[in-house]
Every structure is written in C-alpha cells, then in structure tokens.
Amino acid sequence: MNAVAAAISRREGRFPSAAPVQAHGNARGVPVTLRGLAKSFGPKQVLKAVDLHIPAGQFVAVVGKSGCGKSTLLRLIVGLEQATAGRVLIDAEEGRPSGARIMFQEPRLLPWARVRGNVEVGLDRSLATSERRLKAQDALAEVGLDDRGDEWPAVLSGGQKQRVALARALAGHPRLLALDEPLGALDALTRIGMQRLIESVWQQQGFTAVLVTHDVAEAIALADRILVIDEGRIAADLPIDAPRPRHRGDPALAALEGRILDRLFNDQGSGI
Amino acid sequence: MSDTTLQTAAEEAVDKSRSRPLTRWLPGSAIGWLVPALLIAVWELLSRLGQIPANVLPAPSAVAAAAVRLTASGELQHNIGVSALRALSGFVVGGTVGLIFGLANGLSALSEKLTDTTLQMVRNVPHLALIPLVILWFGIDEEAKLFLVALGVFFPIYINTLHGIRSVDPQLVEMGRIYGMGSWELFWRVILPGALPSMFVGLRYALGIMWLTLIVAETIAASSGIGYMAMQAREFLLVDVVVLSILIYALLGKLADSIARLLERLSLQWHPAYRR
Ligand SMILES: Nc1ncnc2c1ncn2[C@@H]1O[C@H](COP(=O)(O)OP(=O)(O)O)[C@@H](O)[C@H]1O
Ligand SMILES: [Mg+2]
Numbered sequence: 001m002n003a004v005a006a007a008i009s010r011r012e013g014r015f016p017s018a019a020p021v022q023a024h025g026n027a028r029g030v031p032v033t034l035r036g037l038a039k040s041f042g043p044k045q046v047l048k049a050v051d052l053h054i055p056a057g058q059f060v061a062v063v064g065k066s067g068c069g070k071s072t073l074l075r076l077i078v079g080l081e082q083a084t085a086g087r088v089l090i091d092a093e094e095g096r097p098s099g100a101r102i103m104f105q106e107p108r109l110l111p112w113a114r115v116r117g118n119v120e121v122g123l124d125r126s127l128a129t130s131e132r133r134l135k136a137q138d139a140l141a142e143v144g145l146d147d148r149g150d151e152w153p154a155v156l157s158g159g160q161k162q163r164v165a166l167a168r169a170l171a172g173h174p175r176l177l178a179l180d181e182p183l184g185a186l187d188a189l190t191r192i193g194m195q196r197l198i199e200s201v202w203q204q205q206g207f208t209a210v211l212v213t214h215d216v217a218e219a220i221a222l223a224d225r226i227l228v229i230d231e232g233r234i235a236a237d238l239p240i241d242a243p244r245p246r247h248r249g250d251p252a253l254a255a256l257e258g259r260i261l262d263r264l265f266n267d268q269g270s271g272i
Numbered sequence: 273m274s275d276t277t278l279q280t281a282a283e284e285a286v287d288k289s290r291s292r293p294l295t296r297w298l299p300g301s302a303i304g305w306l307v308p309a310l311l312i313a314v315w316e317l318l319s320r321l322g323q324i325p326a327n328v329l330p331a332p333s334a335v336a337a338a339a340v341r342l343t344a345s346g347e348l349q350h351n352i353g354v355s356a357l358r359a360l361s362g363f364v365v366g367g368t369v370g371l372i373f374g375l376a377n378g379l380s381a382l383s384e385k386l387t388d389t390t391l392q393m394v395r396n397v398p399h400l401a402l403i404p405l406v407i408l409w410f411g412i413d414e415e416a417k418l419f420l421v422a423l424g425v426f427f428p429i430y431i432n433t434l435h436g437i438r439s440v441d442p443q444l445v446e447m448g449r450i451y452g453m454g455s456w457e458l459f460w461r462v463i464l465p466g467a468l469p470s471m472f473v474g475l476r477y478a479l480g481i482m483w484l485t486l487i488v489a490e491t492i493a494a495s496s497g498i499g500y501m502a503m504q505a506r507e508f509l510l511v512d513v514v515v516l517s518i519l520i521y522a523l524l525g526k527l528a529d530s531i532a533r534l535l536e537r538l539s540l541q542w543h544p545a546y547r548r
Binding site: 078080098101102104106108110111112113121122125152153154168 | 443444446447448450451452453457461462465466468541542543544
C-alpha cells in the first residue's frame with residue numbers, strides 16, 4: 001500500500017493545482033483535491049485515506065465493485081456527506097461547493113412542475129422570471145428537448161427525464177458536475193446517445209466531471225482518467241489518452257477494458 | 273403500414289360510439305344520475321300502486337310537496353343555512369387545527385415527540401361518545417355542535433397531513449437542498465406538493481365525518497337545523513319531512529364531496545391518476 005501512496009504523491013506532483021487547464025477545457029472547471037479523505041458509517045469504514053487531485057476540466061471516471069464506496073466518494077466531493085477525516089478542497093477551498101451539481105441514477109424531477117419549471121430549479125433565484133425562462137429554454141435546447149418544456153415529467157420516457165435532469169444540472173453552468181451512475185437505468189441505445197450528449201456538453205462547457213459508473217466501457221468512452229476503487233482506497237489510477245471522439249470496438253480500448261475488468265474481479269492481478 | 277393501422281383504429285372508435293348510444297346522448301357526468309332517477313321512478317310507481325304504505329315511506333312526489341311547503345314557509349332554507357354554517361365553522365376550526373398540528377409534527381421532530389403520542393391517545397376516544405359530556409358543558413348551544421364537528425374533522429386532517437409530509441420522497445428533498453433551496457422554498461415547492469395527494473384523502477374523509485357528526489349532534493341536541501327539523505317532524509308523524517331531511521343531508525354530503533373532488537383535480541393535474 002505504500003507503493004500506492006507513493007504513486008499518489010507522484011501524481012499530485014504531476015498535477016499541481018496551478019497547472020494549466022487541458023487543451024479541451026476552459027476556465028470554467030474547478031480543480032478538486034482530496035487529502036486523506038476517510039468516511040465511516042458507524043463501525044463500517046467505507047473510505048480509508050483517499051488522496052486525489054483532479055485538475056480543472058478533467059473528466060474522471062470512477063469504477064469499482066458495488067458497495068465499494070463510489071457514491072460515498074461522490075457525495076463527499078459535492079458536500080452531501082461529512083468526512084470522518086481528511087479534507088475536500090474545491091478550487092483550493094473547503095466547504096460546501098456552490099458551483100457543484102450532482103446527477104443521480106433517478107432523475108429526481110419534481111412531478112408537479114412542468115419540464116421547464118424543473119430546469120429552472122437549477123438557476124440562480126435572483127434572476128428575473130423572463131430571464132429564467134430564457135435560460136431554462138437554452139438548457140433544454142442543449143439536451144435536445146426544446147419542444148417539451150410545457151410537458152409534465154410523467155409523460156416523458158426514462159431517457160428524456162434524465163436529459164431534463166442534465167439540463168437542470170447544466171442550467172446554472174456548474175464548475176463541477178458529479179454523475180452517480182446517471183445512465184444505469186437506461187437501455188443500451190439510449191445510454192450511448194446520452195454518453196455522447198454528456199461528452200459534448202462537457203467539451204463545450206469545460207466543467208470538471210466525475211462520473212461513477214459500473215460500465216467500464218462507458219468509463220473508457222468518456223474519461224480522461226479512470227480510478228478503480230477497492231477496499232476503500234484508489235487501487236488504480238489510469239490515464240486514457242485515446243483521442244476523441246472514441247470509437248467503440250477500438251482494439252486498444254478493448255484491451256484496456258479487459259485489463260480493468262481483470263483488475264476489478266481479481267484482486268491479486270496488479271498488472272496495471 | 274401505419275396508415276392502415278390508423279384507419280382501423282379510427283373506424284373502431286366510430287363503431288364504439290355507434291354501439292353505445294347512451295354515451296352519445298348523455299354527457300359523462302349525467303350517467304351517474306341515471307340509476308338514482310330510475311330508483312325514484314320505481315319508488316313513485318310502487319307508492320302509487322299502494323305497495324309502499326305512505327306512513328312507512330311517502331312517495332317522492334309527497335316528499336317534493338313537503339319541500340315546496342317548507343320552502344314557502346321559509347323553514348327549509350333557514351334550517352339548511354343553520355346546518356351548513358355549523359358544518360362549515362366546525363370544519364374550519366377542526367381542519368385548521370389539524371392542519372397546523374399535521375404540518376408542525378411532519379416538519380419538526382421535536383413537535384412530533386411532544387404531541388403525537390397525546391393526539392394518538394385522544395384519537396382512540398370515539399368523538400361521538402363525548403356527546404353526554406359536551407351537553408353537560410355547553411347545553412344544546414352552538415358551541416356543542418361546533419366542538420363535536422371540529423373534533424371529528426381534526427383527526428383525518430391531522431393524520432393525513434402528517435402522513436403526506438412523511439411520505440414525501442427524501443430524494444426530492446435532497447435534490448432541493450443540492451439546488452440551494454432554503455427551508456421556505458423547499459416547503460412550498462417540494463414538501464407541500466408532495467404531501468397534497470394524501471392531504472386530499474384526509475379532506476374527503478373529514479367531510480364525511482363532518483356531516484355524520486352534525487347529523488348525530490343535531491338529532492340529539494339542537495333547536496334548529498336539518499336534524500332538528502327531522503326530529504320535530506317525527507313527533508308530529510310527518511314522515512315526508514323526515515325523508516326530506518335525510519335526502520337533504522345526502523345532497524349536502526354529495527355537494528361537499530364534489531367540491532373536494534374538483535379542487536383535487538385542479539391541484540393534482542400533474543398526477544397521472546387525476547389527468548383526464
Ligand atoms: N447513509 C449510510 N448509512 C450507512 N451505511 C451506508 C450509508 N451510505 C452508504 N453506506 C454503506 O457504505 C458502503 C458504500 O456505499 P456506496 O458508496 O453507496 O457504494 P457504491 O456506490 O460503490 O455501490 C455500502 O456498504 C453501504 O452499505
Ligand atoms: Mg452507488
């Protein structure tokens with residue numbers, strides 16, 4: 001485990017918080033730093049001393065077995081849980097990040113508000129009504145639902161609801177977007193469409209993205225970097241340099257997917 | 273391909289409306305009145321044929337005549353007005369208190385710990401069992417009826433408001449907090465709308481109890497109102513007025529329920545179960 005810690009500190013050295021943002025990013029993303037982050041629920045230790053630095057604008061995917069603490073990590077980052085020990089620094093600051101948004105597997109739309117009203121939830125309360133309307137409409141257009149603003153959420157399909165949730169998250173132009181298996185409940189085709197949508201809005205807006213997924217292929221298709229969580233720690237931290245857009249079935253990516261799956265299912269296999 | 277399916281679907285729709293002349297001539301809401309109208313016609317017929325003795329159950333026409341008679345004397349309007357006012361004021365008092373406790377105990381754990389056990393204990397006393405005590409306290413004054421109706425209405429409103437707030441999806445509440453909603457906004461935009469379907473169940477339940485309580489209270493201890501009118505008529509063996517009183521209670525109950533349903537449909541438009 002010392003080797004892992006050493007690797008982490010080396011990585012931190014590689015990505016100091018003042019590092020220039022990456023080629024595709026712009027000034028909007030925030031860097032995220034975790035220092036010795038630990039979380040226990042009662043006697044159960046879910047995360048043990050996680051150290052991590054995510055440069056501004058990076059797209060990070062987090063994979064790991066069910067129950068390994070991926071959601072907990074994400075909730076700690078956006079301030080929905082209190083750490084038992086350690087610190088979360090967003091843009092080098094501590095405390096509940098105001099520019100952070102999180103999307104869940106469930107769309108969590110208000111059933112009693114129209115689609116546009118739901119998107120307006122994501123906007124600054126101090127805006128004038130007409131401006132809110134306009135911005136909500138823009139966000140809906142961004143996810144391809146500009147003509148559904150007056151509908152009730154109940155009439156939308158699962159994929160459409162999740163797109164409304166994405167529009168709501170994007171409406172306030174977040175600097176950090178956390179995604180907790182947002183596509184887990186969607187069918188395969190809808191999922192691929194949503195992956196492309198998420199990639200393109202991320203490229204346009206340049207926020208920092210942290211995606212938790214159980215689908216390794218999805219992580220490889222979208223992320224700059226994949227973190228494998230195991231036993232409450234970051235067991236592997238893999239950069240993915242393949243150019244975008246990435247093509248499913250690319251042999252190099254398929255080989256990487258195989259290695260990550262091996263790593264997930266075989267704890268001794270530390271070939272990566 | 274899809275054209276032909278559409279066509280057959282349209283044809284089927286036409287066939288259906290042809291095969292159901294009833295739905296073509298009557299608006300949807302009128303169909304519900306068909307059976308009562310038929311029953312009344314049969315009742316009238318049997319009375320005229322002498323199958324139902326008038327001192328047991330007078331004919332509908334006799335009841336209608338009694339209604340005309342009492343309206344002309346002004347008695348009917350007066351008694352309906354008195355009863356409706358009692359029902360309404362008892363409902364407002366009991367409903368408001370129930371709503372306040374329901375909201376307070378749903379939103380504040382402290383308030384719930386403090387009062388819920390007591391309220392649940394009181395709930396186990398049937399409120400109509402208090403009638404002798406209430407008569408001792410208030411005599412047969414208005415306070416007696418107001419107290420009983422308010423008490424009866426309180427519990428369904430309280431329980432269902434509390435239950436509605438408790439069953440609001442915690443994931444939605446968390447979402448509201450993530451998006452920076454303060455307590456006030458969270459209440460108006462997430463908690464209250466989420467609790468509303470359950471609160472309407474309480475409202476309709478409370479309306480039923482409201483009439484029931486009023487009927488009992490007016491029959492036992494009153495000097496005006498529909499129940500009093502029925503008891504007076506019983507002493508003078510005016511069966512037609514007794515039946516009229518019962519029918520008026522039924523109509524008032526139906527009216528209250530229809531208003532509640534209308535409010536429910538208007539405010540729960542988003543709910544797939546209430547959409548038309
Ligand atoms: N609020 C909580 N209270 C108690 N235990 C929790 C709570 N949240 C998560 N856990 C536990 O923490 C572990 C990690 O959960 P989670 O982060 O949701 O896993 P993952 O998202 O990787 O599937 C699980 O064993 C889960 O039971
Ligand atoms: Mg999870």
